[in-house]
Amino acid sequence: MSLELLDRAAGRGARVAIIAPEGVFTYQELLDASSVAATRLLAGRDDLRSARICYLIPPSWDYVACQWAVWRAGGHGVPLATSHPPAELAYVLDDAEPEAVVAHPSLLDKIEGVAAERRIPVLQTPALLRPGPSADLPDFGEDRPALMLYTSGTTGRPKGVVSSHGNLRAQVEALTTAWGWTANDHILLHLPLHHVHGIVNILLSALWNGATCEILPRFRPVDVWERLARGEVSLYMAVPTVYQRLIQWWDEAEPRTREAWSAGARACRLMISGSAALPVPILQRWETISGHRLLERYGMTEIGMGLSNPLEGERRPGFVGRPLPGMEVRLVEDGEVVGEGTSGEIQVRGPAVFESYWRRPRETAEAFTDDGWFRTGDRAVVEDGAYRILGRSSVDILKTGGEKVSALEIEDVLRSFEGVADCAVVGVSDPAWGDRVCAALVPRRGTDFDVDSLRAFAKDRLAPYKVPKDFLVVADLPRNAMGKVTKPAVRDLFTPDESS
Secondary structure (H helix, E strand, O other): OOOHHHHHHHOOOOOEEEEEOOEEEEHHHHHHHHHHHHHHHHOOOOOOOOOEEEEEOOOOHHHHHHHHHHHHOOOEEEEOOOOOOHHHHHHHHHHHOOOEEEEOHHHHHHHHHHHHHOOOOEEEHHHHHOOOOOOOOOOOOOOOEEEEEEOOOOOOOOOEEEEEHHHHHHHHHHHHHHHOOOOOOEEEEOOOOOOHHHHHHHHHHHHHOOOEEEEOOOOOHHHHHHHHHOOOOOEEEEOHHHHHHHHHHHHHOOHHHHHHHHHHHHOOOEEEEOOOOOOHHHHHHHHHHHOOOOEEEEEEOOOEEEEEOOOOOOOOOOOOEEEOOOOEEEEEEOOEEOOOOOOEEEEEEOOOOOOEEOOOHHHHHHOEOOOOOEEEEEEEEEEOOEEEEEEEOOOOEEEEOOEEEEHHHHHHHHHOOOOEEEEEEEEEEEOOOEEEEEEEEEEOOOOOOOHHHHHHHHHOOOOHHHOOOEEEEOOOOOEOOOOOEOHHHHHHHHOHHHHO
16 A cells, blocks of 8 residues: 555654553554454455445544554545434444444444444454454555545534545645644544544644654543643644633642643643634633643634644634645635635635545535635635634524624624623524524523623624624533534524424
8 A cells, every 4th residue: 555644654663653541552553453454354355445434433542543444455434423322323324335334342332233224244343453464455546535524514414525545645734834743742632533623633643743642532621631731742632612621620620730730731832722613711711821822723524624823923813824735715705706804705725625525416516616616615804814714604694684794703702701601693583684693601600690781791892783682591502522513403492493
């Protein structure tokens, strides 16, 4: 197999690739284990020829070795979400039609039944990864499909996004340049491994560069703080809700513990936030605690990362920086490219952009312009050369009383109110307004929350048509596995009769 990822790993054989609950593993051990497992997947054939292989494995050494095995056998990897119930796993099996499923024993109960109903064989990781012989593995080019990641479903039914080995290489090379990855980096991973954030930004970027990826089986704030406190971690990436929980734990810790945790965080060279908009209060509080101004970036399943704040230089709150190396980005409104100060849809083009939506030729064609630009569906504006995300056209851009409104702008104002820990703004269909602006609110612990005071606060800071007409206090906001708020579910909170 001629993929450069493997060639690079072979030159770093003795270096530590993975630290996981199962132990410490070198690059050579990763190559050896994945070769044996790939041989078993081939079962005497010379090439899987892009057959889909699903895998339901928690973040672990087993996950990494099995993912590489699928690729080395010539297969098309389809990671499954360990948090999903059997019904959602069944949806992916029906859509992807895999040749087999590789499952960790701890998750066998979730997948065995739905796979059996579809006559899909299930291979368990201990059997696949046990020591054994290796056969000659297939040779193929970078145009071979590598990953099929399913969209988060925040705006509709999940779609399989097909990315080639070449797409993944372009994504990783861009991040290597933009974020200064080296073989000396040590990154902590606790994010789900069925999304681009965990797979590409963290795991693949580390392994491409000969760095060490330390895997925690799940996110627990105390575990992250204790690992940071040791001073070994150089890179840390998470979503805003994770940073919010880390802040809460820091606030509740003893002074000496806080001091140790903060010192460990300051020892990192870079901390990054993504997968959802970063509220300014979290950015500011984290900077006070850790000494780091979080680097915000913008990306999505279909493109990897497209925009990033700089490694060195100013990182402005609410902005996601400039295009990454190799990525062309433009804003388009009513079919015309717009300049600074005018909002438009983000469109991107470059070698990192995905190949297609799995078995959805019409939707794939609709997703691209005639000249090859991918329509992200997200809106932004450029100010002083940097992009500021306004929201997703379908859920974050509201049309109320004839005015276009950014839900994210309203959310930023509401979060700046002392009693609001988090919020989500949606548009609910209204015969008079078009979209009636509604806000779901999570109160901050230990504060007296008063909706009337919040409404007065908002009126002082927002145009009248932007002030939410309805406020709803909730214990928490509905989110997907990456911590991103699912706006359709928030909208359902305001229309319970329609959603039942």
